[in-house]
Amino acid sequence: MNIPENLSKSCLLAALIFWLIIGSDDFESDMIPFIFLSLIPIFVCVMIVILGTICPIFWIASSTTFNNKQIFKTYFPYYTILTFTICLFGIIISNFDIYMIAFFTSAYITTNQSWVWFTKEKHK
């Protein structure tokens, strides 16, 4: 598993989605330094989520006879339903706050895409 590559791509994707949503509401040029600064906390969040929730599934399941596609096919549906529920719940309890929408939407799309990148990575 190429974790550094996946983390970097996921971090950029998460930042792009997050700032696209924030920018759709209100964007000023003063915010540009924050965009670059935000890459640090976004990377930390992405790393925690990917290393804590996606990688263990691949590590545990790949020790069996499963290949990447089989792991994806078996575990991804439940993972995505669970993360979608959590993200939707987060958005609803935040009373549709734009920052929370941006955070949870980017988290949901990034984790899903991260699964796709891990699965495409190598074919046993």
Add this chain to the structure above:
Amino acid sequence: MKQISTLIASLTFSILFFEKSIGLNLSIFTVLTIILLAIYNPSTFKSRITLLHALAYLITAVVVFVNHSVLSILTNCAAFLSLVGSVSKSNTSVYIRWLNGTYTTIASFFHRNFQVDNHEKVNWKKDIDVMHWAKLIGIPLIFIITFVLLYKNGNPLFNDLVSKIHLNFINLQWLLFSALGYYLFNNITKPVQVEPATSLDLKTTNTLLKSEKISEEKLKKEKQLGTTLLALLNVLIVLYIITDVIYITSTNTVSAPDLSNQVHSGINTLIASIIIAIIIILYFFRGHLNFYSKNRTLKNLTYLWIILNIVLVVLIVLKNHNYITSFGLTYKRIGVHVFIILTLFGLLTTYLKVLHIKNLTFLFRINAQVAFIVLITLSVINWDSTITTYNLEQARSFDIDYLIDLSDRNAVILHEKKNTIRISQTEKNRIETKYTNYVNNLMQLDWQEFYYELYTMKIKK
């Protein structure tokens, strides 16, 4: 052609829902979804099950327009997932349809990268092209925007020039919302399945199959244990029912806390009793005892146990009914009745399981189906209006604060009846405020947010 129809649907999605509350838009969305699903999956729409699901979904759309309640909106969502799941694989259990429907709706796009079932394998080369184009357009765009915004602060002339460019006509949020609509329609029009759950469900029948042989001695001992246990439980429940009947007929309790206590403790007893009853029955009839030739007594005791539990249910119905006629309807009291209905179905299906030697899957399948039908039926009723009308017209006493605190859907009824009931001036003022706010809100609605009550009010005016 299909891409264009998805694109049109996604733009319609934005027109219907962007910065709008739920109303007519959800009903239109329902019709749009059914049309789009039928265009993309004509073969699955020939199946009777899928057509029934489409009909149920359509009914919930009408109910959303007429009732406009949270329950009707939730039911519409459940029916949507059920229909999408049915298009995904029609002959599966209800809960697998919900699972497939949910998965298709939220993540079919990601799943289709890996259509493992060969017929729709991903075209890697095409994917790389997409990525290449995304990079070619996206990266320069991001950097150009960044640098334009940076240069704006560095040079007043450049700042003036940039300021003259007005992109106000583009609403980025609206576009993102359309993208969400596109993602949704793109997902549902190409349904996927959760594996191996779907194939396992398709393989599983409802009938319990006779497995390997087991010693007669072991079966006999198990039968003896079951018979003794059920016989004793039957005696106990008969005793409970007798004492309960005596209590109901001999006492004239009228205070709300006493009645409330009776009903709630009765419900707790009922929950525990029914769950334990079903677990015990499922344990003894999990396998070999179903096929044991000398299981007649055990089966009869089981039927008796189920019947006595139904009697227990009837007693709770009586208590709850008594409670309602005395102190009016509330959501909690309606909830008790709903639970009773579901319990009755649970007991009846357990009876059928034992009678026709069915397995646990049968119980899950049929009860999930019953729960879905009950949900659709409940959503048809305008509960706030029903509660208000019943409490003000038929109940011996009512809690006006409770009625005022209900949603706005009873505002008109309360307003009409406020002078015919005995309440304080403060409460009348609260009703008037509620009604005024409701009417003002109704008048500010856009066409996407319309619902039936608005038309009836306009007609009255």
